[in-house]
Amino acid sequence: MNTIEKLLRSKPVLFDGATGTELQKRGLPAGVAPELWNLEKPEVVEEVARNYVRAGAFVIETNSFGGNRKRLEAGGIDRKINDVNIGAVKSALKAANKDAVVIGSIGPLGTLIEPLGETSRVGAKDLFREQTEILLKTGVHVVLVETMISLDEALLALAGAKEAGCEEVGVTMTFEVKANGVRTPFGEDVAKVAESLERAGASFIGSNCGNGFEEMLVVAKEMRISTGLPLLIQPNAGLPVYNGNGISYPGTPEQFTEFVVKAVSMGIDFVGGCCGTTPAHIAAAHGSLEQLRVK
Template sequence: MNKKIKLPSFLFFDGAMGTELQRRGLPLGKPPEILNIENPSLVEEVHRDYINSGAMVIETNTFGGNRLRLRKSGLEDKIKEINQKGVEIALKASRGKVLVAGSVGPLGELIEPLGNLTEEEAEKIFSEQIELLVNSGVDFILIETMISLNEALIALRSAKKFHILVGVTMSFEWTERGGRTPFGYEVESSIKKLEKAGADFVGANCGKGFEDMLKIAPLVRKSTNLPVLIQPNAGLPKWENGQLIYPENPENFKKFVEEMIKLNINYIGGCCGTTPKHIEVFKEFNK
């Protein structure tokens, strides 16, 4: 099923999936992806809430759905089902009215020379998951929360084999030396290399919160002519009465979105800690 859609120049994405499932009862430490099998209606409910809040793109609940990550929770033999069901649930929730992005996160292990995983192995593992997502009918692939540029490039290369539209977003933090991933990759050169390697859009997601992202997003914007996706965390969570609470509220998110629109950011959504209440502010913007 080879297809490459063309995205509009402006889109609102959805908010977090993992932390939202936790808010709705998924125990911490349990992989969110298992719910595609164990409780698909809960996953569908989150998708539907985001769509009702104004999201034009929803992301499949497959962020950790690669073989290596699933192996850590003893779910390796369910890789096919987890990814196929993840797409099926999102397509059902979309009712053909919003786009479905196939979410692909990091492998969770270091690639040589930093770790033992070879580049060939890494490409094979990414390709396996991406092929499942593509064949199940996602509109495009979103590689996200990458902190290693090398890993991001391998994931991108894996996805491009399937002739589908691919976006790549990395997770940067603001440091004394500017925007960097926790591995030290800086914003401008990372974004330029992703563009050169054939990403269809690029951007930043996750990280420490709105404040950091307000400094990082302009750097991403000026590094590329490609469409840019920005999806910040709702700040860093704190424990309150046995629950993880994210500090940034929907009102703050609205101000954040205003700034992103001023910067000509094409695609805006939310990462960890954002909820349908955050995404609902999209309704106040007529684009």
């Protein structure tokens, strides 16, 4: 039985919340790559992950969202790609300490792919393969390609991860709810996304980030009718509000919990949080899910 099959036996499964915004609370300056702290402050990365495990998350993600070579280049740490990704996995594994499953996070390249940009398609796939290889070598079995806004890049990431030898790859995309339906920022609709990712061999699919809990329920509902694959839904805590002290997110733990209960009742298998969600959000949802299990 593979990891996803095992998770499905105890569904609904709670994933973790945001890592980047938690690191910023601990002093990571805005605009600095969160992956830098895998090298400089691994104990803080581990603490953030451990807080999620203690809050009741059964799956935690590595701090490697921006850990592809292209994106690390922007932060001037591309030469340290191995250490960045190895550190991400090690911190997560220590925090999980057999109480949680660790999956490898893979985000977008942060650059446009041909014909829209200069990165070649093969080059893009190779970048995803390279990062996945390091994550697998260090001890994860499942990777999650997340926050994808273009189906094309999502498919290249999925292909690259599979080429690296990863047999269980999840893909979550960011959608917008528009007058013409639920679509990625590149204009692809849910049915097309679901069918394409399923055909390309994704183990599970879903949606993350976006525009808060209410809108994510609309996305989740449409995804559920579009695929039989396991679904992972991870909304952000609403759009960030900028004020004198920095950034805050409006979505409360109570609202997140309501969202989780509704998503689960719709048949969503895996739920967690994106930007602005905290261990308090996960703990609140965990409490309600346990009550549901007892009933």
